[in-house]
Amino acid sequence: WAMANKEGSHWEEEDQYLAALCCAAAGSEAGLELLIDKACKKWGKVREELTLALPSLRSDDLTQRLIERFGNTERQAQVDCLRLLSLCGTPASFPYIKPLLDSGDGSIKKAAINACRGIVENLPPLGDISVFDSIELAKKWKERL
Structure with missing residues (x-):
């Protein structure tokens, strides 16, 4: 997550989102703010992915x-x-x-x-x-x- 979120990072938004999902699934809140933002703005599109990742938190x-x-x-x-x-x-x-x-x-x-x-x-x-x-x-x- 540190690499994906680093200032000047060239990671695309979707890659950052995927990194945040991996962190959450592993029990880390490192990318939680990004996941919350996605949940609030695009619930219908991200619900299934969040259903797999967020219970670990x-x-x-x-x-x-x-x-x-x-x-x-x-x-x-x-x-x-x-x-x-x-x-x-x-x-x-x-x-x-x-x-x-x-x-x-x-x-x-x-x-x-x-x-x-x-x-x-x-x-x-x-x-x-x-x-x-x-x-x-x-x-x-x-x-x-």
Whole structure:
């Protein structure tokens, strides 16, 4: 990562991203900022790769840092936080996630459900789900947390 991120480096952005993925998969936060940036800007394109790499960084410390950084009341920040927590969050995030399962915003509710799935069952995020299914899944997760 030091070579990829070195000032004056001729590494392309994609190469830096791949180096950051390797670092994360090996348990190093060295390229984490780049991965967070990609997750926030291009979730649909990088989700599968991050699903493989970020669980190696799962910790209460990182969970708390993500909540402090993104867990405000702005909708997209909450969705970004929940998406990241689904991959590297711990049960320490449940007090943050549980109220969001009641959100009237479908994208927040779905992201909260996926965060629970990732943290508790180590399952990948769900794709499209109906409003009815999201309500039922949210109820089940609230009972479990």
